[in-house]
Amino acid sequence: xxxxxxxxxxxxxxxxxxxxxxxxxxxxxxxxxxxxxxxxxxxxxxxxxxxxxxxxxxxxxxxxxxxxxxxxxxxxxxxxxxxxxxxxxxxxxxxxxxxxxxxxxxxxxxxxxxxxxxxxxxxxxxxxxxxxxxxxxxxxxxxxxxxxxxxxxxxxxxxxxxxxxxxxxxxxxxxxxxxxxxxxxxxxxxxxxxxxxxxxxxxxxxxxxxxxxxxxxxxxxxxxxxxxxxxxxxxxxxxxxxxxxxxxxxxxxxxxxxxxxxxxxxxxxxxxxxxxxxxxxxxxxxxx
Amino acid sequence: xxxxxxxxxxxxxxxxxxxxxxxxxxxxxxxxxxxxxxxxxxxxxxxxxxxxxxxxxxxxxxxxxxxxxxxxxxxxxxxxxxxxxxxxxxxxxxxxxxxxxxxxxxxxxxxxxxxxxxxxxxxxxxxxxxxxxxxxxxxxxxxxxxxxxxxxxxxxxxxxxxxxxxxxxxxxxxxxxxxxxxxxxxxxxxxxxxxxxxxxxxxxxxxxxxxxxxxxxxxxxxxxxxxxxxxxxxxxxxxxxxxx
Amino acid sequence: xxxxxxxxxxxxxxxxxxxxxxxxxxxxxxxxxxxxxxxxxxxxxxxxxxxxxxxxxxxxxxxxxxxxxxxxxxxxxxxxxxxxxxxxxxxxxxxxxxxxxxxxxxxxxxxxxxxxxxxxxxxxxxxxxxxxxxxxxxxxxxxxxxxxxxxxxxxxxxxxxxxxxxxxxxxxxxxxxxxxxxxxxxxxxxxxxxxxxxxxxxxxxxxxxxxxxxxxxxxxxxxxxxxxxxxxxxxxxxxxxxxxxxxxxxxxxxxxxxxxxxxxxxxxxxxxxxxxxxxxxxxxxxxxxxxxxxxxxxxxxxxxxxxxxxxx
Numbered sequence: 001x002x003x004x005x006x007x008x009x010x011x012x013x014x015x016x017x018x019x020x021x022x023x024x025x026x027x028x029x030x031x032x033x034x035x036x037x038x039x040x041x042x043x044x045x046x047x048x049x050x051x052x053x054x055x056x057x058x059x060x061x062x063x064x065x066x067x068x069x070x071x072x073x074x075x076x077x078x079x080x081x082x083x084x085x086x087x088x089x090x091x092x093x094x095x096x097x098x099x100x101x102x103x104x105x106x107x108x109x110x111x112x113x114x115x116x117x118x119x120x121x122x123x124x125x126x127x128x129x130x131x132x133x134x135x136x137x138x139x140x141x142x143x144x145x146x147x148x149x150x151x152x153x154x155x156x157x158x159x160x161x162x163x164x165x166x167x168x169x170x171x172x173x174x175x176x177x178x179x180x181x182x183x184x185x186x187x188x189x190x191x192x193x194x195x196x197x198x199x200x201x202x203x204x205x206x207x208x209x210x211x212x213x214x215x216x217x218x219x220x221x222x223x224x225x226x227x228x229x230x231x232x233x234x235x236x237x238x239x240x241x242x243x244x245x246x247x248x249x250x251x252x253x254x255x256x257x258x259x260x261x262x263x264x265x266x267x268x269x270x271x272x273x274x275x276x277x278x279x280x281x282x283x284x285x286x287x288x
Numbered sequence: 289x290x291x292x293x294x295x296x297x298x299x300x301x302x303x304x305x306x307x308x309x310x311x312x313x314x315x316x317x318x319x320x321x322x323x324x325x326x327x328x329x330x331x332x333x334x335x336x337x338x339x340x341x342x343x344x345x346x347x348x349x350x351x352x353x354x355x356x357x358x359x360x361x362x363x364x365x366x367x368x369x370x371x372x373x374x375x376x377x378x379x380x381x382x383x384x385x386x387x388x389x390x391x392x393x394x395x396x397x398x399x400x401x402x403x404x405x406x407x408x409x410x411x412x413x414x415x416x417x418x419x420x421x422x423x424x425x426x427x428x429x430x431x432x433x434x435x436x437x438x439x440x441x442x443x444x445x446x447x448x449x450x451x452x453x454x455x456x457x458x459x460x461x462x463x464x465x466x467x468x469x470x471x472x473x474x475x476x477x478x479x480x481x482x483x484x485x486x487x488x489x490x491x492x493x494x495x496x497x498x499x500x501x502x503x504x505x506x507x508x509x510x511x512x513x514x515x516x517x518x519x520x521x522x523x524x525x526x527x528x529x530x531x532x
Numbered sequence: 533x534x535x536x537x538x539x540x541x542x543x544x545x546x547x548x549x550x551x552x553x554x555x556x557x558x559x560x561x562x563x564x565x566x567x568x569x570x571x572x573x574x575x576x577x578x579x580x581x582x583x584x585x586x587x588x589x590x591x592x593x594x595x596x597x598x599x600x601x602x603x604x605x606x607x608x609x610x611x612x613x614x615x616x617x618x619x620x621x622x623x624x625x626x627x628x629x630x631x632x633x634x635x636x637x638x639x640x641x642x643x644x645x646x647x648x649x650x651x652x653x654x655x656x657x658x659x660x661x662x663x664x665x666x667x668x669x670x671x672x673x674x675x676x677x678x679x680x681x682x683x684x685x686x687x688x689x690x691x692x693x694x695x696x697x698x699x700x701x702x703x704x705x706x707x708x709x710x711x712x713x714x715x716x717x718x719x720x721x722x723x724x725x726x727x728x729x730x731x732x733x734x735x736x737x738x739x740x741x742x743x744x745x746x747x748x749x750x751x752x753x754x755x756x757x758x759x760x761x762x763x764x765x766x767x768x769x770x771x772x773x774x775x776x777x778x779x780x781x782x783x784x785x786x787x788x789x790x791x792x793x794x795x796x797x798x799x800x801x802x803x804x805x806x807x808x809x810x811x812x813x814x815x816x817x818x819x820x821x822x823x824x825x826x827x828x829x830x831x832x833x834x835x836x837x838x839x840x841x842x843x844x
Contacts, residue, residue: 099589115810224654263665266658338727392729393729
């Protein structure tokens with residue numbers, strides 16, 4: 001019976017972590033899917049969000065959940081600035097350009113964070129009580145973070161599916177020229193997608209601060225995990241990103257429990273390679 | 289028969305782009321293929337040149353089965369094609385574009401032979417004066433000629449021309465047709481030409497095939513095809529009242 | 533009237549001669565300066581073979597550098613020969629790297645654009661993590677080589693210089709050959725290249741394998757030079773360094789990697805010494821500026837100037 005509990009506990013942990021991964025991947029799939037630019041600074045934005053939660057709590061005793069509210073306008077602003085300043089110039093250019101531009105951005109952000117906030121490991125203290133169901137422990141902080149991630153993701157999915165704005169975004173993802181001919185202001189959609197993408201990423205970072213310790217060096221691993229999830233779920237496919245996130249969360253959890261936590265990045269990368277080679281449109285994609 | 293395509297079926301998801309298509313091409317003839325948009329003409333070219341693998345059916349070229357073989361092998365075996373939307377190598381010069389065909393035709397030729405060949409083709413396609421310009425600097429009719437020039441450099445037996453006259457003025461079209469005929473006689477080619485411009489394809493083809501919705505609905509000389517009721521319906525649609 | 537080809541020949545011969553002379557008449561610090569520069573140059577030429585010529589952006593090229601380094605280190609530790617120079621092992625390191633490229637090249641080169649870039653990055657990161665978990669290869673501590681080889685700048689310099697010479701000759705040969713034409717056609721338009729008779733899959737793979745060979749050899753030499761090999765050799769910073777140097781100079785050209793790497797190196801050197809804490813930030817800014825405003829690199833600018841002069 002002991003094995004069963006470990007198995008279930010691992011599953012629970014994986015699902016909880018995975019829902020947050022899904023949220024941050026949503027931000028990436030939006031940016032990548034809509035504008036076809038590869039945001040290699042994705043992880044750094046997540047860490048920025050995490051730091052926001054940290055400083056708001058440490059300096060002003062603001063609960064992370066309140067920080068979420070701050071995160072929205074802050075993320076929006078950053079998104080618009082990045083779009084107008086950088087993304088707009090590389091949207092229609094060769095891929096190497098956007099790759100390098102965002103890599104440069106990730107270096108800048110990482111260096112800024114290191115300089116002003118040092119490489120010390122940061123984290124939030126445990127804020128919420130844990131729940132016990134039988135012998136399974138559900139860590140309170142993780143549960144709250146997970147619930148919020150699901151709420152935000154659902155919100156975005158509803159936005160995409162049922163509003164004119166959302167449909168415009170989906171039109172641009174499928175066929176930019178056709179969308180333009182249909183009267184969609186592509187520039188506006190690009191800017192909005194960037195902003196919403198950054199907002200989601202930022203909020204994801206705040207939630208991550210709630211559950212895990214972090215340093216400025218961790219951006220890279222989150223970036224690569226997010227790429228993996230986006231590719232798994234299908235580029236520009238939000239629901240796919242969510243399922244991909246859960247799947248990765250579970251895989252990471254089981255790898256850490258039954259093998260070693262050090263090896264889980266390698267498992268993730270190898271999985272990414274496999275998916276790219278076998279079915280680059282993603283496991284959950286409906287298109288052939 | 290230099291080319292025999294039998295029973296070609298090509299599907300894309302739920303759409304059948306080519307539905308049991310049989311096409312034979314005699315050596316030295318100019319075969320024209322016409323049909324409404326989406327009737328499968330370019331798909332047919334893609335199957336013959338190896339860009340697509342047919343789901344069923346076979347393609348025999350000069351006695352050899354080329355079904356599903358990769359494009360570069362088919363090119364070396366003697367089939368060259370142009371693209372509907374021109375695809376020159378933009379940063380390379382006109383001369384270099386043509387050289388690519390000459391280098392990779394699979395025929396081992398000396399560099400002097402290649403130089404002579406390239407100059408001959410430049411003259412044929414009237415691009416000699418532009419030889420050292422990058423391909424992206426050319427205008428549309430010139431790019432069209434470059435497409436053909438590049439294909440000719442492969443010294444093919446069969447040349448596939450895909451809507452090579454679209455966007456040209458009537459005078460340019462006549463000019464292009466003359467050039468195609470000249471290239472054919474000077475280089476000993478069999479040609480399959482896909483076109484929308486009726487006047488042009490009627491003028492140059494020995495025989496015409498009509499596609500509609502992925503099947504061959506008519507075949508014959510230009511005048512035979514022109515008066516075929518099925519062809520007219522395919523282009524203009526069925527009459528509104530019942531039959532006839 | 534000087535043209536680009538003459539300028540290229542002049543610069544290359546000039547640099548090779550000067551860098552060789554430095555070994556004999558330069559000061560310790562100058563030699564050290566050039567040594568690292570030589571390494572960067574070889575890496576820039578290496579990635580030029582795949583990314584510069586075919587347009588396939590290899591974001592994980594450091595994996596070949598690292599494999600070359602680890603193979604060499606492993607051989608040095610396990611094969612005790614005092615009569616054979618350890619640099620021979622770096623050649624084997626290059627071959628192992630090339631073999632690895634052969635294995636993963638076929639599936640990975642089927643991917644386009646960004647997917648290829650991410651795939652190569654994933655390979656590099658995966659190998660890094662896997663190696664750091666293998667204790668026989670030193671785990672996360674790496675393989676120290678002090679017991680087996682001594683720190684010898686002169687022989688390392690010669691090894692690097694010879695490798696650079698070989699690499700440049702290789703680059704020139706490729707550029708003027710049918711192979712090189714084919715690679716450039718692939719970059720311009722892969723489908724058109726295919727119907728023109730170019731076996732694109734084979735050509736891409738050959739370019740990838742050759743570039744891996746070069747990177748592997750220089751990885752081995754570096755391992756011997758620094759008397760230490762670790763998973764640091766797989767860092768994405770190294771892959772990006774190569775890409776940026778190549779881009780800065782002008783991809784797909786012969787002169788490009790030379791001037792690009794030199795410029796990059798000089799910029800990086802001054803930044804690291806003047807702003808030890810902010811250099812990454814400044815460097816990231818410069819990277820962005822380069823990418824946005826001079827994407828064809830210095831050679832592109834030079835070509836334009838020549839054209840202007842010709843037209844006058």
